[in-house]
Amino acid sequence: MEKEQMLRLLEQKSYRRLREAAGELQPADLAEMLEDMDEKQRLLVFRLMKKDQAAEAFAYLDNDTRSDMIEAFSDAELTATLEQMALDDAADLLEEMPASVVKRVLGRSDPETRESLNRLLNYPADSAGSIMTPEYVRLRPGTTVADAFTAIRRQGENAETVYICYVVERNRLTGVVTARDLLLSSPEDLIDEVMDDHVIRVQVTDDKEFVANEMNRYGFMAMPVVDSEGFMVGIVTLDDAAGVLIEEATEDIQKMAAIAAPPEDSYFSTGVLAHARSRIPWLLILMLSATFTGMIITYYENAFAALPLLVSFIPMLMDTGGNCGNQSSALMVRGLALGEIRPRDILRVAFKEARVALVVGLVLAAANGLRIFLMYRDMRLALLISVTLVLAIVIAKLIGCSLPLLVQKAGLDPALMASPFITTIVDACSITIYFSLATWMFGL
């Protein structure tokens, strides 16, 4: 089913066939087609589609198209669409709408949905609560496997997954049972015998990245979420957890490249000014702080006035120091994100990085020292550059590994402190080492 075919059916007003054709598409593909249509076509196709399919496709649209459609919707239409969506998707959508719209939509929803949405909207943005859904299959202890299937059939229509069911007694989570376990048991078995009563769970206030990492570590399809009193409030499913991990990696990459408040949308749907706004702040800060390195150089003006060759090694020293620091900080940022490294490992990490730095520094110093000696036949110059390299690399790696860990310990985002910031600090250090060694060795 191609978009062209779809548009032809639309032109021919073959609405029944269009509705059928749309029904056969994956929601993600349908959403892509809708994005490519003009607003009139889009609304027409959307209104022709079955309510549940329309709502599913709606959840896959990019932010721009979605905002356009919401503006064109009547309140009744918007409420109907939201009620067809999974509760967690609906809550995510409401979060991006203006308060007045949210109020109108919630006012029109049925009381149960309204209460659930209100509760979801109140969880902090980075918490487990913000990515969980209250719609899961709930079983009672003391019932049989056959009863469980009846419960799945009754609750399954709305549940986010029917494959992991939770045994809940007076709102307390007492067990977990997979549909696989149920399918492989006999109908008359008691749930209590089939279920696993050692249930790993998370708090509703836990960080969503922690939850996603735990799910990844355990290989879970769903993770139950309890509130501070231990009452079961919902589940996080694997697709949402995977979304968190992918989004987190993207943000880390962007932050490490000095992009502040990375754009929420994809590259193309973010405007030129929005792109510029997200890139200017760090560039400004880093540009002005690099003038500090410049001032250090000015301080040694007499040194390079006497020996201008010194200037030509500045780029090499700056780049190498920066690259070494970045290697360490990138490993830290990623290790922290995946939970492999914790802030309290700082001494262990520093010891390891120091040894790596020595090996790396000696190899690089040997290579460069040899090159300089061969090019300039000046042993003292070769020694100056080699010693500076080793010292700069050790310092760069120590700063590069400890800064992200310290920043994380302070409760801030380690990726923010990464690459460019470290480059600036390391630059200042290596230039200082370089010129003080040079003035001393060459008596300048």
Place this chain on the structure above:
Amino acid sequence: MEKEQMLRLLEQKSYRRLREAAGELQPADLAEMLEDMDEKQRLLVFRLMKKDQAAEAFAYLDNDTRSDMIEAFSDAELTATLEQMALDDAADLLEEMPASVVKRVLGRSDPETRESLNRLLNYPADSAGSIMTPEYVRLRPGTTVADAFTAIRRQGENAETVYICYVVERNRLTGVVTARDLLLSSPEDLIDEVMDDHVIRVQVTDDKEFVANEMNRYGFMAMPVVDSEGFMVGIVTLDDAAGVLIEEATEDIQKMAAIAAPPEDSYFSTGVLAHARSRIPWLLILMLSATFTGMIITYYENAFAALPLLVSFIPMLMDTGGNCGNQSSALMVRGLALGEIRPRDILRVAFKEARVALVVGLVLAAANGLRIFLMYRDMRLALLISVTLVLAIVIAKLIGCSLPLLVQKAGLDPALMASPFITTIVDACSITIYFSLATWMFGL
């Protein structure tokens, strides 16, 4: 259940209680405990555990511990463990073992397992085949929902997931049906009516990252894999797809930080020399190429001999250019990885980046020009730095966005060409612009 408790049971030789206690743990937690034990304790606990639990925990161990255990295993033990593991996990494990061990193990496996493992081992390392499993639930067309449940019970023990079943006729995939659909249908319904016959599928030779992105885009729990003749050969499940995306993000971050052939293990389990080996190659290349920038500077020796202040702006220009290039390349690398940007978008991207660069360049030039004018009361110097900044930023962003796309088009990994490499090229460009403008404006 704490590790201490477990060790106490081991000391007390309460093996039955230990076996029970281990049975209640998650495989991931059990693996972590095994990693912390010494080799003798580890083997003892492993041998005490139920076969299937032991195999599951084994799949979660880190590479070091796993190699240690494999060395200590008898051939019979190794074969038994591998046969208990999911086929795709077993194949991954065999791939890391020496050829002689693989041969011995395969020789001892039953013929069916051997054939499946051999086939899995033959798929290229980055293909869908390398992450798929041939163990899925297969239904026949013309049977009923009740028959499907019987099939799930029969095949479910070995299948990677029982929640997505595939309808296969003469090895050709004709439909897909979820356990949810089956549970919500009546037992006498025909599979053909319940199933979806528009099945999205991938080729066994497709890149595993493509498959993972498609699954993420569609929100699929499993993706069917067919061979070049259209025969169904297996499925990729969401946990493996998520693993690919996470691993890919980690590799991209490391490559962008100039770490060649990123270590396969976690930070701590990689040794100092292995870390050094993965960091030295790019540092060496970049260090030597930075001397090129140094040569450009030497060429303009007379300029900064006459006006030494010029040298102090070198760090600021180099850092800003590098940062601007990195911002663009990071967006490209990530956009390419997530499938949001394609190599053929290069002109569209370049046009967008050029406009972003102009906005960014003008803001930064204004800020820095003003600062320099206020500090030095030298309009010409302020103008020189401002014009250099705008030009350097435009060039940096154009190189930063186009290089990753060109490299991808050439079939290479865009992340390899990212940050540090771009920094080096951009450095050379900005220094050249800077000094040629300076000599011209100041008549040096």
